[in-house]
Amino acid sequence: MIWVLCILSLGFIWPAAGRHARNAEHLSGLKRFQRDFGGDDDDRSAVESSVLLSQSSAGPNDQTCTPLLGVEAALLNHTSTFMFKVRTAGSLSLAWVGDGTGVLLVLTTFHAPFLLMRFGQSNLYRSEDYGKTFRDVTDRINHTFIQSEFGISVSPDHSGKVLLTGDVSGFGRFRLFRSRDFGLSFAQSDLPFEPLIQMLFNPEDSNTLLTLSIRLDLWLSEDFGATWRKIHDSVCLVRWSSRNTIYFTTSNNVSCSEKGMLELKKTLNYGRSFQTIATRVYSFALGGKFVFASIMTGTGTERTIHVSVDGGGHWNMAQLPTATNQQFYSFLAANQDMIFMHVDDPGDTGIGTIYVSDDRGIVFSKSLERHLYTTTGSDTDFTTISSLRGVYLTSILTEDGVVETVITYDQGAKWQTLRRPENSQCGSDTSTNRANTCRLHIHASYSTTMKMNVPMLPLSQPNAVGLILAHGSLGDAESTLFPDVYVSDDGGYTWMLALKGPHHYAILDSGGLLVAVEHTNALVNQIKFSTDEGQCWHTYNFTNDPLHFSGMDSEPGSRSMNVSLWGYRNDFSKWVVVTIDFKKLLTRDCDDGDYVEWLAHSADRSGSSDGCVLGYKETLLRLRKDSVCWNGRDFVVRRKPSPCLCTEVDYHCDFGFYRPENSSECVMQEEVKGRALEFCLNDTAEQLQTSGYRKIPGNQCEGGFQPTRKETDLGKICTSDALHPNFLTDNSSLNAVAIAMVVIAILLTSALAGVWLVKKYVCGGRFLVHRYSVMRESVEANKIEGVDDVDTQYMETAKAQFNEDSDQDLLD
Ligand SMILES: *[C@@H]1O[C@H](CO)[C@@H](O)[C@H](O)[C@H]1NC(C)=O
Ligand SMILES: *[C@@H]1O[C@H](CO)[C@@H](O)[C@H](O)[C@H]1NC(C)=O
Ligand SMILES: *[C@@H]1O[C@H](CO)[C@@H](O)[C@H](O)[C@H]1NC(C)=O
Ligand SMILES: *[C@@H]1O[C@H](CO)[C@@H](O)[C@H](O)[C@H]1NC(C)=O
Ligand SMILES: *[C@@H]1O[C@H](CO)[C@@H](O)[C@H](O)[C@H]1NC(C)=O
Ligand SMILES: *[C@@H]1O[C@H](CO)[C@@H](O)[C@H](O)[C@H]1NC(C)=O
Numbered sequence: 001m002i003w004v005l006c007i008l009s010l011g012f013i014w015p016a017a018g019r020h021a022r023n024a025e026h027l028s029g030l031k032r033f034q035r036d037f038g039g040d041d042d043d044r045s046a047v048e049s050s051v052l053l054s055q056s057s058a059g060p061n062d063q064t065c066t067p068l069l070g071v072e073a074a075l076l077n078h079t080s081t082f083m084f085k086v087r088t089a090g091s092l093s094l095a096w097v098g099d100g101t102g103v104l105l106v107l108t109t110f111h112a113p114f115l116l117m118r119f120g121q122s123n124l125y126r127s128e129d130y131g132k133t134f135r136d137v138t139d140r141i142n143h144t145f146i147q148s149e150f151g152i153s154v155s156p157d158h159s160g161k162v163l164l165t166g167d168v169s170g171f172g173r174f175r176l177f178r179s180r181d182f183g184l185s186f187a188q189s190d191l192p193f194e195p196l197i198q199m200l201f202n203p204e205d206s207n208t209l210l211t212l213s214i215r216l217d218l219w220l221s222e223d224f225g226a227t228w229r230k231i232h233d234s235v236c237l238v239r240w241s242s243r244n245t246i247y248f249t250t251s252n253n254v255s256c257s258e259k260g261m262l263e264l265k266k267t268l269n270y271g272r273s274f275q276t277i278a279t280r281v282y283s284f285a286l287g288g289k290f291v292f293a294s295i296m297t298g299t300g301t302e303r304t305i306h307v308s309v310d311g312g313g314h315w316n317m318a319q320l321p322t323a324t325n326q327q328f329y330s331f332l333a334a335n336q337d338m339i340f341m342h343v344d345d346p347g348d349t350g351i352g353t354i355y356v357s358d359d360r361g362i363v364f365s366k367s368l369e370r371h372l373y374t375t376t377g378s379d380t381d382f383t384t385i386s387s388l389r390g391v392y393l394t395s396i397l398t399e400d401g402v403v404e405t406v407i408t409y410d411q412g413a414k415w416q417t418l419r420r421p422e423n424s425q426c427g428s429d430t431s432t433n434r435a436n437t438c439r440l441h442i443h444a445s446y447s448t449t450m451k452m453n454v455p456m457l458p459l460s461q462p463n464a465v466g467l468i469l470a471h472g473s474l475g476d477a478e479s480t481l482f483p484d485v486y487v488s489d490d491g492g493y494t495w496m497l498a499l500k501g502p503h504h505y506a507i508l509d510s511g512g513l514l515v516a517v518e519h520t521n522a523l524v525n526q527i528k529f530s531t532d533e534g535q536c537w538h539t540y541n542f543t544n545d546p547l548h549f550s551g552m553d554s555e556p557g558s559r560s561m562n563v564s565l566w567g568y569r570n571d572f573s574k575w576v577v578v579t580i581d582f583k584k585l586l587t588r589d590c591d592d593g594d595y596v597e598w599l600a601h602s603a604d605r606s607g608s609s610d611g612c613v614l615g616y617k618e619t620l621l622r623l624r625k626d627s628v629c630w631n632g633r634d635f636v637v638r639r640k641p642s643p644c645l646c647t648e649v650d651y652h653c654d655f656g657f658y659r660p661e662n663s664s665e666c667v668m669q670e671e672v673k674g675r676a677l678e679f680c681l682n683d684t685a686e687q688l689q690t691s692g693y694r695k696i697p698g699n700q701c702e703g704g705f706q707p708t709r710k711e712t713d714l715g716k717i718c719t720s721d722a723l724h725p726n727f728l729t730d731n732s733s734l735n736a737v738a739i740a741m742v743v744i745a746i747l748l749t750s751a752l753a754g755v756w757l758v759k760k761y762v763c764g765g766r767f768l769v770h771r772y773s774v775m776r777e778s779v780e781a782n783k784i785e786g787v788d789d790v791d792t793q794y795m796e797t798a799k800a801q802f803n804e805d806s807d808q809d810l811l812d
């Protein structure tokens, strides 16, 4: 049975190294998942019920749907099947090269099962027509074995640069195959080291590459991999940042596992000189304009988050709880204005608290308690909904030990449970008799970790306004039963049962077309599609010769009309790809009459503040549901924003203030009353004159509630961080003695800093512990804005810190 297992491991690699790497990881995880369910026949009865669909309509809303005529005739001539001639059992990776070029590279790797791990065979295929036909181009890489861990790296700037890391001899000699012409031709060069991670492209200059060797040396190439230069040794974690800056932690003669002993360095000139920007570092993360580092404090068993907005020049201690070695911080999402941070609860509870930051990254407000984030699985359901600003969803573990989905529409200010979809009912399987608990629960990463039958994570796209596709189940908690596919067309306010049973799904033509293929062990010959955002589904039998379906793929960005279904037929070692071009179905281009105005976030049509989120409302033009037309590749969402009047909820509570439960008013902490509030910022003591409010980052409200706030520089020096290494500029020529002295100096100053620290946070003789305001009630109501750039490139994992393609983003 080995070949069956092998052929099912289909991994996808998208061109953009950052965000898409996350998808890639999830997708390949999902394929593994499918394998785990391979022989499980018990689940089948539920699948069967979904097969009782009429031929032209496949959704649960059949009654109201009119069948589309002539589907087969329109699509049959636009369905291409390609069969890979060579035996290609093993894993398969896909990479789209460029944007709108239709170039797709496919790498198949086959490891001989009982021989040396390194021994294997790869084949490289290239398509120029969105996957309709492929050419075997293995000779262009001289039949070299390409390790599937490194797979295909494509430059994120769509300039068509491709890198493959080949294993020449099987004994640690590595060769880089480099293409600048979308994989048409490859130049080759030998690597002077054995790579540990995939090549990291400088996001601003794709000719500059960075990687780590297995000896933890940091190597850099400025000529797209032709020549390499070692720029540093003992490097634990490395990240590109803007303006060609490289940040990395180095272990300086201790092992990388000695977290808390690391140094954080940066270089602005590709390693010609280095600056040490923090010491006693546990870990670091980059996101938006922020650099975060977790730094050991006090006796060295606790650490605090420090944040810098000027690339490590000045650090400020974030007002977040400290964490011990058993706890972790995790950076969930960030934009230019603010971040979401998860702080693990003490003890192995699997839960923690989400905090949201202000625009300086210093004062945090408590956003959600009992947030599910297991240390063992390192998995959280936290999902950024990219189709509507301010929307995030995740899961909490209630006190009864139940996993519940919660959603925020206003960037974490309020979280609430999901409403029950109109067109579905809670089954009799509700284990308890709790009334009014029939709610929708969405399955995300946690469910896939728990090996539930969920083939896809929730899907949303910025250009498909308001649209979310996700697996979910109804009940008083996340059910372990067979999930169905639910669709929301308004960013998660309302949901609808769209397809019964688990499916693979994709968004095409900026949301104008949705496609889905049932996730089943049976042979597949049918694709379902919807032109009205998932209300009505039609079917198309794309083949007379059904196949074992492995995965679905279309060009990233959801602008394509071509979708490829990957699988195999009876000859298990040969991949088959069926590509369907839906352009013939949507024959007409959309015109102005096809779009309607839609007020985003509208929940109460009567109120004047309806649709106000983060201080403004937005009217968008979106496709009418009954329009069957083509948005086109160049479709852009047209938005009309208008400001709202400010209210208390447009503000965070300031330092020294908090919001009592169920109140929107910020109240001064007892410790602060009657005293001037001195606040240490950027090493100068600032006197803060505040009525307790600070505008939420990104909030654009005008007029209305305008509390006063003033920071006066008291001209006193204070220490706002637990480290003080600004004077430390080491240009690698320092000798060991100098380094030793510097280290001692650091230890001394940080001891002093500890003293200062306590002193400076004392207000009138007492230590001020910032109280985290609950932004509003906990899990009941609603309001926020979109942190849309969760960039995995900037994140790391505690467990596998060298594993670049991990989808975890712990900032430990
Ligand atoms: C389908 O393609 C064939 C051959 O390419 C052509 O003869 C036939 O007319 C096409 N049918 C339609 C409906 O376009
Ligand atoms: C291709 O591989 C063969 C055998 O390994 C070798 O002799 C030949 O020089 C290689 N060609 C190139 C262009 O590297
Ligand atoms: C690390 O430290 C040990 C003892 O302190 C020393 O013998 C060794 O040479 C050092 N290694 C490096 C790479 O500096
Ligand atoms: C499509 O395939 C399904 C089985 O998957 C079959 O029941 C149905 O009759 C087919 N429809 C057409 C129009 O051939
Ligand atoms: C679909 O693929 C064809 C090539 O087979 C290409 O010409 C067309 O532009 C693609 N459509 C879209 C919307 O990407
Ligand atoms: C806050 O409101 C919730 C629901 O309205 C209520 O259950 C809770 O007791 C309130 N808490 C306080 C402290 O008033």
Ligand SMILES: *[C@@H]1O[C@H](CO)[C@@H](O)[C@H](O)[C@H]1NC(C)=O
Pocket (backbone or CB within 6 Å): 309, 310, 314, 316, 360, 681, 682
């Ligand atoms: C700290 O000072 C730097 C440089 O003087 C400045 O760019 C930065 O904005 C200041 N940080 C804060 C939080 O005020």
